[in-house]
Amino acid sequence: MDSDSPPKSPAKLTVYFMYAVCAFVWGTGWYAIRLCVSDGGYPVFGGAALRYTVAALALGLMVPLFPKAFGGLKRNQVLWLLLAGTFNAAAIALLYWGEKSISGGLASVLTAASPIMVAVLAFFTKTERITSGTIAGFCLALTGIAMIFGERLVISPNHVVSMVSILGAALFFALTNFTVKVKAKDVKPMQSSVFFFVSMSLIFWLASPCDGPAMPWPPPAAPTYALLYLGIAGSAVAFPAFFYVLRHSSLTFASTLAFVHPVIALLTDSMFEHEFMLTMSAYSGMSVVLVGVILSMVSNKSIGFERKRAVVAARFDS
Numbered sequence: 001m002d003s004d005s006p007p008k009s010p011a012k013l014t015v016y017f018m019y020a021v022c023a024f025v026w027g028t029g030w031y032a033i034r035l036c037v038s039d040g041g042y043p044v045f046g047g048a049a050l051r052y053t054v055a056a057l058a059l060g061l062m063v064p065l066f067p068k069a070f071g072g073l074k075r076n077q078v079l080w081l082l083l084a085g086t087f088n089a090a091a092i093a094l095l096y097w098g099e100k101s102i103s104g105g106l107a108s109v110l111t112a113a114s115p116i117m118v119a120v121l122a123f124f125t126k127t128e129r130i131t132s133g134t135i136a137g138f139c140l141a142l143t144g145i146a147m148i149f150g151e152r153l154v155i156s157p158n159h160v161v162s163m164v165s166i167l168g169a170a171l172f173f174a175l176t177n178f179t180v181k182v183k184a185k186d187v188k189p190m191q192s193s194v195f196f197f198v199s200m201s202l203i204f205w206l207a208s209p210c211d212g213p214a215m216p217w218p219p220p221a222a223p224t225y226a227l228l229y230l231g232i233a234g235s236a237v238a239f240p241a242f243f244y245v246l247r248h249s250s251l252t253f254a255s256t257l258a259f260v261h262p263v264i265a266l267l268t269d270s271m272f273e274h275e276f277m278l279t280m281s282a283y284s285g286m287s288v289v290l291v292g293v294i295l296s297m298v299s300n301k302s303i304g305f306e307r308k309r310a311v312v313a314a315r316f317d318s
Contacts, residue, residue: 015248018241022257027264029234030104031272032226037096041223043211044096048089049204054231055239056197059190062236073187080183081192084176085199091172092200093207098165108265110166112145115255117174122251127182134252134296141259141292147285148262170258180243181251189243196239256296259289 036047073081099107115138123130184192216223246254263286 015245018244019254019257021241022238022245023260023264025233025238026257027108027261028268029230029238030099030108030261030265031268032104032229032234033096034099034104034107035226036223036230037100038223040216040220042216042227043208043213044093044100045204045207045211046215047223047227048092048096049201049208051227051231052197052201052204052235054228055235056194056201058232058236059194059197059240062190073191077184077187078195080179081187081195082199084179084184085196086203087172087176087179088196089200089203091169091176093204094165094169094172098162098169101162102166103269105262105266105269106163107166108261109145109148110163111170111173112142112258112262113167114170114173114177114258115252116142117171118177118251118255121174121178125182127178127251130252137256137292137294137296139292140295141256141289144285144288144290144292145259145262147288148266148282150281173258174255177246177251177255181246181254185247187243189240189247192243193236193239197235253296256293259293259296262286263289 036042036051037044041047042050095107095111119130119134119138121127180187180192242254242257245257266282266286
């Protein structure tokens with residue numbers, strides 16, 4: 001094979017599989033976050049610091065097993081990854097703080113605003129072309145989110161600040177995805193994850209003295225299990241999977257994960273939150289969300305676009 005030939009494009013099935021991994025792990029992770037920082041659990045910054053330290057260690061152990069997953073980095077790529085990690089740390093901090101007062105399901109519904117923010121960024125920066133089918137899918141998914149939101153949300157003074165905090169997290173998630181996709185798109189997924197985990201753990205350890213409550217000792221059982229799940233499955237497994245999706249598909253497609261999270265998070269709440277009951281309106285809303293996501297997937301032609309662009313470049317250079 002010619003060494004100058006363009007890289008092989010990943011099968012769509014692989015991209016969809018990685019997408020499904022992220023959807024399930026992060027969808028169930030909302031309840032795990034709530035459990036981790038609930039009363040008797042871990043403080044916000046300390047809990048996040050432990051989570052990403054565990055993730056960095058878990059991924060570090062995989063380095064000898066996947067030597068080709070790591071390579072050289074340019075200085076500007078390192079700087080952009082560090083900036084993206086800072087954005088993500090801000091998002092996680094706001095998310096953890098917000099979930100001390102509201103359920104994981106409601107928090108996931110609020111973060112569904114993130115793809116809209118990403119689409120706005122992509123449109124105004126001309127990063128990607130937004131098709132009419134994608135816009136229709138977004139609108140349909142937002143309609144489903146609104147149905148769920150209206151069914152579950154009971155506004156109270158104690159929840160307003162937490163909800164604003166979650167919306168702030170959605171904005172920082174959008175900035176994270178945009179930065180990685182546009183400025184560090186050529187970095188390998190596992191390598192991007194390592195930078196994220198190391199930078200985020202350092203940020204949270206530095207911020208941990210600002211926590212009100214101290215680290216619990218001995219470690220509480222349920223919050224600790226939740227923390228380990230978040231560190232290993234929610235970070236060491238899901239982040240490389242997400243960066244794989246982000247690298248081999250469009251920014252818009254990858255962002256539709258925020259529409260799937262509420263469905264899985266609400267189902268998780270229905271199983272583990274004793275006072276949480278789903279009504280027919282909630283089920284209807286989740287169905288509309290899924291139809292909207294499927295429409296966005298079918299309309300999106302950008303999966304594997306790196307391959308097409310590489311082929312064109314190779315022909316031009318020849």
